[in-house]
Each structure stands twice: as structure tokens, then as C-alpha cells.
Amino acid sequence: MKIIKNKTNQLLGAHTSIQGGVVKSVELASKLGFTAMQIFTKNNNQWSGKIITDEEARAFREKLAESGIEFVLSHDSYLINLCAPDDSILAKSRGAFIDEIERCRQLGIRYLNFHPGSHGGRGMEEGIKLIAESINLAHRKTSGADVYSTLETTAGQGNSIGYRFEQMREIIDLVEDKERMKVCIDTAHIFAAGYELRVEKEFDKVFKEFDDIIGLDRLVAFHVNDSKKDLGTKVDRHDHIGKGFIGLEGFRNLMNHPKLTHIPKILETPKGKEQLEDLENLDVLRSLIN
Numbered sequence: 001m002k003i004i005k006n007k008t009n010q011l012l013g014a015h016t017s018i019q020g021g022v023v024k025s026v027e028l029a030s031k032l033g034f035t036a037m038q039i040f041t042k043n044n045n046q047w048s049g050k051i052i053t054d055e056e057a058r059a060f061r062e063k064l065a066e067s068g069i070e071f072v073l074s075h076d077s078y079l080i081n082l083c084a085p086d087d088s089i090l091a092k093s094r095g096a097f098i099d100e101i102e103r104c105r106q107l108g109i110r111y112l113n114f115h116p117g118s119h120g121g122r123g124m125e126e127g128i129k130l131i132a133e134s135i136n137l138a139h140r141k142t143s144g145a146d147v148y149s150t151l152e153t154t155a156g157q158g159n160s161i162g163y164r165f166e167q168m169r170e171i172i173d174l175v176e177d178k179e180r181m182k183v184c185i186d187t188a189h190i191f192a193a194g195y196e197l198r199v200e201k202e203f204d205k206v207f208k209e210f211d212d213i214i215g216l217d218r219l220v221a222f223h224v225n226d227s228k229k230d231l232g233t234k235v236d237r238h239d240h241i242g243k244g245f246i247g248l249e250g251f252r253n254l255m256n257h258p259k260l261t262h263i264p265k266i267l268e269t270p271k272g273k274e275q276l277e278d279l280e281n282l283d284v285l286r287s288l289i290n
Contacts, residue, residue, distance in 0.1 A: 010255070011036040011071050012285060014267035014278040021056065022107065026063040032275060036071040036221075036264040038113070041103040044077050047096050049103070057106040064108070071264040073150070073184065073221050074107075076100045076114040083130035083161065085120035090130070093117075098138045105145040111220055113150045113184050116162040116171060127161050132174030139177045149175075150182040150220060155192035156234035163193035163234065165213040172214070183214055186223035186268070187246060187254065188239070194232040197250035207257065222254070222265045224285065240269050241281045252288040 013034030016025045022041060029037040042049020064072065080097050084090040097114070104112050117134075119127030135149055151171060156163030162171075172181045187197065196202035210216065226244030228237035242248040254260060265285070271277040 010261055010289070011264035012266075012282055013037040013069070013071075013264075014269075014271070014275060014282070015039070015075070016275070017273070019273075022052070023056065023059045023063055026060065026067055026069065028275070029069055030063075030067040032279060033068075035068055036073075036266055037069055038073040038075055038221075038223075038266045038268070039109075040077070041074050041100065041107065041109070042077070044075070045079065046077065047079055047092055048099070052103055052106050057108075061108045071221070072109050073111045073113050073264070073266060074100070074104050074109045076112060080114065081117045081120075082114070082134035083117035083119050083122070083127040085122050090134070094134050094137055097134065098141050101138060101142045101145055101147050101149075104147045105142070110146060111148050111150045111182060111184075113152050113221070115152050115154055115160065116168070118159045119161060120159055124161060124167065127159075128167060128170050129174065131161065131171050135171070135181075136174075136176050139175070139180055147180075148182040148220070149180050150184050152184045152223070153186050153189050153193070155186075155189040155236035156194075157192075157236050163189070165210055169213050172218075181218065182220045183218045184221040184223060185210075185219060186225060187250070188223075188225035188227040188244070189236060191227045191231060191246050191250070192229055192233050192235055192237075194234075196231060197246055197253060199249075200253050203250070203253040203257070207259065211259075216259060219263055222260075222263055223268050224251070224254070224265045224281075225268050226251075238269055240277065241267075241284045248284075248288060251285060255285055255288045256290050 013036035015038040154160040154162040226239040229235040
């Protein structure tokens, strides 16, 4: 295994497996030389997960403190839909989201990343209201938890919400505790949603727009993924860096934008068990830094 150490001050890493327990994820990320990582705190395709013991939480925190990992993002379960049109699914989603926040609190993870939701035909306005109601409920139930609710941009596939910056802003505007709201940008998602990243002037316009609508102060992470589908297709398919339609120039723009270099960047590209593909993708990203 060839590991090229990070010669930049940018925080870089990838979504990391928790096979064998959450503590194993820190060990693997450290072995791979990550300075940032994302994990699930449980099986991402189940409503409930194995209880995190105090011993396990303590071991995770200790391993993390000893490592070179400076930023950790948790991704919630794919089953959760905070604006589900079915009342029973909405109730389960809200309960599971609250549990995700509590799991982050236990582990000392400060950022919980989640897709806003899919309105299922109810319409964008109703969906946005329901998402905000769900977040408000979760925040009230987890008052005092040092965990930020981190909205992830979407590609706009199907009835998903969050593919325009304005939609994210509307959600935040309806949340009572705005201090707990942060944002994660997925490069493949916003590209598929119609935001041009390949041309430097257009890239700059995209992030000027983000700053004007949401504010760069809310941006805490990037999911760094190339896109298997072209600009504006609204199809969510991740590809390796430089192998998709965004291409190397889009990521060169990202890696060198002066207002974005301090934002942690985390891969969600295809990988095997040992995550060697992540090392290749990170090497490509580093090679693009001027």
C-alpha cells in the first residue's frame, strides 16, 4: 500500500467503513493517512442500530484524539426521509434522525450530514415545511447536544429537495435554532443539478451565489465526487476524480479557490474493502493544487 502524505494544509479523506465497530474506522482512516473522514454510526440501511456502549464511545474518542484526523462527519441512514408523505414513515424518520444525533453526541462527532428529503408528490413548498418541522422537533428533543444538523445538497433526482441553494435557504429560514444548521456540498450533486464547475469563472459564480444565498460560514464540508452524468441531468451517480463529466479542471478549481481551501473534503467514490481507490483519488486531488 503506497500512502502519499498530505503535503498541504487541506483536510482530506473519505467515507470510511465501520466494519468491526466504529473504533475500527478511526484505525483504518489513520492507516490511510486521512485528516478528515465520514462514517455511518450504524448500518445505513436499517432504522435502528446496535447500541453504542459507553466503553465503545470512549474508545472512539480516545483513538480519534490520538490520530491525525481533525474532522469527522457522520452520514445518517438512507431510510430517513424528513418530509415523507406517509405519516408512519415520517414518524420513523423523525425518531431515527433523533437517534442519529444522539449517536453523534455519544461519539463526540459534531456534524450529522443528511439529505433534506423527498416530498413524494406533495410539492416542494409542503416538503420544505415538513423538513423544517422535523428538524425543529429533533432539535427540541436533543437540546444541549453539541451536534450540527448538516444539510447536504442533492442532484434533484425524482422528488428530492435541496438541489437549488434557494431550497436549502428556505429550510434554514424555517428552522428555529439556526445556529445548529450547517451545509455540506456534494460536487457530483450540484453539477448534476445544473451548477457549472468546470470553467473557473462559472465556478466562482456558483460559490458567490452560494455565499449570497446561504453564506460560506455555514459550509463545513465537501463530498468530493466526480459525476457519471452530465451537467443538469439531475441524476445522482458518483465517479472517480477526473473520470466523470466534471473532470480535472472542475476539481482544480475546487482545490485552489482561496475561500474553500480550509473546508474539509471527503470522497464518496467507489471503493473496495481496503479503500485503495481512495488513495488514488486523493493523490489526484493533491496533484491539482497549485
